[in-house]
Amino acid sequence: MSRAPSVAVIDDHETVRLGLKMAAIDAGYDFVLAASNLDEFERERGDREIDVTVLDLSLGDGSQVTDNVKRVQATGSAVLVHSIADRVALVREALAAGAAGVIPKASATSQVMAAVATVAQGNVLNNLEWASAIDADPEFTRASLGRREQEVLHLYASGLPLKAVAEQLGIGVSTAREYLDRVRAKYIEVGRPAPTKVELLRRAVEDGILPRSNDDRV
Structure with missing residues (x-):
């Protein structure tokens, strides 16, 4: 990608939204918006293009992982899941729905931004969290x-x-x-x-x- 990736964040914790916003700006990315849920994301996005959306694995509004991933993808954005590492079943669900990868919430913001760059290039994020989620379910x-x-x-x-x-x-x-x-x-x-x-x-x-x-x- 010859230009800086455009990025959005969907997370129901304000501190996470603000932290990732500042990290994206510091990395020179085009930060588009931060939202607490999918309805807000769709409302605030308008017709702006977003390369990668960093999506909280489990939002507090009761929404389902698969639905959230699919709704973001419907806007043309790739999905990078931001996850607590012990939620393996939900990670598998997100990957099955088409998420491009998973990055733990314990990761440094620089690692999250590096993952954003990988996904923005059209690549899958092949890391330990992905492998662990897959290995935990052979049927998958x-x-x-x-x-x-x-x-x-x-x-x-x-x-x-x-x-x-x-x-x-x-x-x-x-x-x-x-x-x-x-x-x-x-x-x-x-x-x-x-x-x-x-x-x-x-x-x-x-x-x-x-x-x-x-x-x-x-």
């Missing part, structure tokens, strides 16, 4: 992919264009595309759709097809 991670489907996913999600994937595996481009279509169909079947390359990367990491980092630093 599995789609029945064949060997060749895994090979295509591994290479494609690693960043290779489809033509290069086909060349490396010694198959035609149309065949590689067919395998990739099968992969996407299988993820849809298990309720984990991956229509974009970034989401395919997320699925490959979740399922152990690509390695995940064991480092808890961003």
